[in-house]
Amino acid sequence: MTLVYVEYQDGALTEASQSALSVASMFGGPIHAMALGSADAEVLKPYGVEKVLHVADDRLNTYAPGAAGKAVHQVISSQSAETVVAASTASANEILSRAAALGDWGFASACTELSVDGDVVNLTRAIWGGSLFQEAQLTGSPKLITVDPNAFAPQQATAPGAAEVEAVSVALDDADFVDQLKAVEKGEQQGIPLASAKVVIGGGRGMGSEEAFSILEELAGLLNGAVGGSRVATNNGWRSHSDQIGQTGTQIGPDVYIACGISGAIQHMVGCKNSKNIIAINKDAEAPIFQRASHGVLGDLHEILPALIEEVKKVKGV
Amino acid sequence: MDILVCIKRVPDTGGRVNLTSDNRQIDTSNMEFTISPHEECAVEEAIRITEEQGGEVTVLALGPEGTTEQLRESIAKGATQAILLQSDDDNWDAHATAHAIINAVKDKKFDLILMGNEAADLGQYQVGPRVATMLGVPCATGVKALQFQDGNAIAKRQDGNNWAVFELPLPAVVTVKEGINKPRHPSLRGIMAAKRAPLEQIAMDAPAPKMVHKGLKLPQESGDQVTMLGEGAAAVPKIMETLKELGVL
Ligand SMILES: Cc1cc2nc3c(=O)[nH]c(=O)nc-3n(C[C@@H](O)[C@H](O)[C@H](O)COP(=O)(O)OP(=O)(O)OC[C@H]3O[C@@H](n4cnc5c(N)ncnc54)[C@H](O)[C@@H]3O)c2cc1C
Ligand SMILES: Cc1cc2nc3c(=O)[nH]c(=O)nc-3n(C[C@H](O)[C@H](O)[C@H](O)COP(=O)(O)OP(=O)(O)OC[C@H]3O[C@@H](n4cnc5c(N)ncnc54)[C@H](O)[C@@H]3O)c2cc1C
Numbered sequence: 001m002t003l004v005y006v007e008y009q010d011g012a013l014t015e016a017s018q019s020a021l022s023v024a025s026m027f028g029g030p031i032h033a034m035a036l037g038s039a040d041a042e043v044l045k046p047y048g049v050e051k052v053l054h055v056a057d058d059r060l061n062t063y064a065p066g067a068a069g070k071a072v073h074q075v076i077s078s079q080s081a082e083t084v085v086a087a088s089t090a091s092a093n094e095i096l097s098r099a100a101a102l103g104d105w106g107f108a109s110a111c112t113e114l115s116v117d118g119d120v121v122n123l124t125r126a127i128w129g130g131s132l133f134q135e136a137q138l139t140g141s142p143k144l145i146t147v148d149p150n151a152f153a154p155q156q157a158t159a160p161g162a163a164e165v166e167a168v169s170v171a172l173d174d175a176d177f178v179d180q181l182k183a184v185e186k187g188e189q190q191g192i193p194l195a196s197a198k199v200v201i202g203g204g205r206g207m208g209s210e211e212a213f214s215i216l217e218e219l220a221g222l223l224n225g226a227v228g229g230s231r232v233a234t235n236n237g238w239r240s241h242s243d244q245i246g247q248t249g250t251q252i253g254p255d256v257y258i259a260c261g262i263s264g265a266i267q268h269m270v271g272c273k274n275s276k277n278i279i280a281i282n283k284d285a286e287a288p289i290f291q292r293a294s295h296g297v298l299g300d301l302h303e304i305l306p307a308l309i310e311e312v313k314k315v316k317g318v
Numbered sequence: 319m320d321i322l323v324c325i326k327r328v329p330d331t332g333g334r335v336n337l338t339s340d341n342r343q344i345d346t347s348n349m350e351f352t353i354s355p356h357e358e359c360a361v362e363e364a365i366r367i368t369e370e371q372g373g374e375v376t377v378l379a380l381g382p383e384g385t386t387e388q389l390r391e392s393i394a395k396g397a398t399q400a401i402l403l404q405s406d407d408d409n410w411d412a413h414a415t416a417h418a419i420i421n422a423v424k425d426k427k428f429d430l431i432l433m434g435n436e437a438a439d440l441g442q443y444q445v446g447p448r449v450a451t452m453l454g455v456p457c458a459t460g461v462k463a464l465q466f467q468d469g470n471a472i473a474k475r476q477d478g479n480n481w482a483v484f485e486l487p488l489p490a491v492v493t494v495k496e497g498i499n500k501p502r503h504p505s506l507r508g509i510m511a512a513k514r515a516p517l518e519q520i521a522m523d524a525p526a527p528k529m530v531h532k533g534l535k536l537p538q539e540s541g542d543q544v545t546m547l548g549e550g551a552a553a554v555p556k557i558m559e560t561l562k563e564l565g566v567l
Binding site: 256 | 331332333334335344354355356411412413416438439440441442443444446447448449450451452456457458459460474476477479480481482483484485486487490495496497500501527528529530531532533534535536537542544545546547548549550551553554555557558560561564565566567
C-alpha cells in the first residue's frame, strides 16, 4: 500500500499535495491518503485514492510537528504502508523526518525524478539549492519520499478511487504537543515583494557601499521594481537579509532581473534562475554571470547606471 | 546555557562546478571549503546567547580530517570546544548522521542544540528533527528569531508575511536560517588562539545507509548565448531598447 500524506490550506487540497498524489500510482498497489485534522475526501477521488485515513484528534488541527510525526509513524506502522509520499514542503519534511526517526526509516526529501525497480526506488534530488542533482536509491520498507512539486505536474489517475473515509485513532499524549504552534504574528509587507516583483534590480560587491544602493532604489522606483542583493551585499550590512537573492535567501522570478556588480556564483544564480531575462552589468568580461545572463553589459556600474537612469527618466517624463 | 552547534564542511563552489571523473562528488581540487550560511548563523547565535547568559558553545562536525578548519573557525569566533567525528566515508545518510551525533554527545548535557535548517549541499532538512525526536526533546525548524523567557525558547519562523511562534521548554533542538543574525568575523586574537585549541576527535565508521548515494549530475546548460549590449555608458541606448522590447519600459 502506498500512503500519501496530503495537506490542505483553508480547506482546499494544496497544489503541492496534488503533485504528490500524482506519483503514487508508480509504486503499484492501492493508494491511501492520510490527512491530519479535517480533510475533504471528495477531491482525492480523481487521484485514485481508495481510502482516506482520517486521524481523529482535534488537537492536530493546529500545527504540531512532534505529535504529527508520531501520528504519521503510527499510521504507517499500523497500516503497513510500504511507500509514503508527500510534497516537499517545510511542514511535510519536518513531520516525515520525525516519523522516520521514530521508525529508524530511510527518507529521501525533495525528489525531482523517481522510478521503481523491484524493491528499490531510484531517485534524483535537487541539491545545492537546485544547481546540481544527486542520484540515489532507497531500499527497505517503508520508504519515505517527498517530491518537489515543481518537478511533478498534478495528474489525475486513469481510474478514480472511492476515497472512502476511515477514522484511525492514534495514541498521543499531551507531551507530544510540546512544540505545537503557539501563535501567529502578522507581519507587514513594505513595498513590492522581491519574490513576486516583475522587475528586480540586484547589487553585489561591485556596488562598493550601502550608499551606492540608492541608485538601484532610484532605478527600481522608475521601473516599478524591487531591489535585491547578493550575499556579499547582505553580509556587509549594505542590505537587510530579506533582500538577499539566492540559495539561502529569496527565490525571484521577474520578467527582468538587472544584476549589477554580481559575479554569478551558483548559490546566487539558483535564486534567480526563474527570471525570464537577466541583464548583467559587470566590469569583468570573465565573470561567470555572463555565462548565465541573457544580456550583458561590460563596464563600471557607477558609470552605466546613472546614465541609464537619465534616459529612463526622459522616457517616463520625470 | 550550554549549547551544541552542528556544522558540516562543504566546498565553496563559486561560479563553476565540475564533477570527479566517477561523477560521485564535486571536484574540489583548487576549491576552498566552508559551512552553510545557516550554520554560520547557528554558531553566531550560540555565541551571542552565551555572551549574554554565560555557558559554553561546543561545535561538532561529522566529516573528513580537513573539517578541523571549519571547527577552528568557529572557535576563533568564540566557541569553546570542538568535536570532530572523523570519517572519510561518503556514505553517511541523514539517519546515520543523526545517530552519530547522538552517540557522540550522549554523555554530555546541553540545554540547546542548534543546527542549520538544511545543509548547504544535500539539503535533506532531516538531521535536526531526527536528533530531536531520538532525544525526545522539542524542536523548531527554520527559525529566524530566538529569545528566551522563563526557561523556554521562543522561536519564530517566517510563514509568508507572518511569523509562526513556538515556545519550547529546554533542552530543545532549534534549526535556524540565515538572517537570524549577522555573523561576526573572527578577531586576529581569536584566530591565533584557535590554532592551538585542542579538538576532540572520534573516528567513525559509516553504518549501511538507508538512502544510498549513487552519484551527481550537472543540470543541462540551456546553451543560450548572452547578447552583449555594449561597453560602458555607450551601451545605454541598447539597454533602453532591450528594456522596451522586454516590456518593462
Ligand atoms: C559523495 C557523497 C556521498 C554521500 N553518500 C550518501 C548516502 O549514501 N546517503 C545519504 O543519504 N547521504 C549521503 N551523503 C550525504 C550525507 O553525508 C549527508 O550529510 C546526510 O545525508 C545529512 O543530510 P544533509 O546534509 O542533507 O543534512 P540536513 O538534514 O539538510 O542538515 C541539517 C543540519 O544538520 C547538521 N548536519 C548535517 N550533516 C552534518 C554533519 N556531517 N556534521 C555535523 N552536522 C551536520 C547541520 O547543522 C545542518 O545544517 C553523501 C554525501 C556526499 C558528498
Ligand atoms: C551554501 C552557500 C549558500 C550561499 N547562498 C547565497 C545566496 O543565497 N545568495 C548569494 O548571493 N550568495 C550566496 N552565497 C555566496 C556566493 O557563493 C558568493 O560568494 C556571492 O554570491 C558573491 O557575491 P557577489 O557576486 O556580490 O561578489 P563577488 O563574487 O565578489 O563579485 C563581485 C563582482 O562585481 C564585479 N564588479 C566589481 N566592481 C564593479 C564595478 N564598479 N562595476 C561593475 N562590476 C563590478 C566584479 O567583477 C565581480 O564579478 C552562498 C554561498 C554558500 C557556500
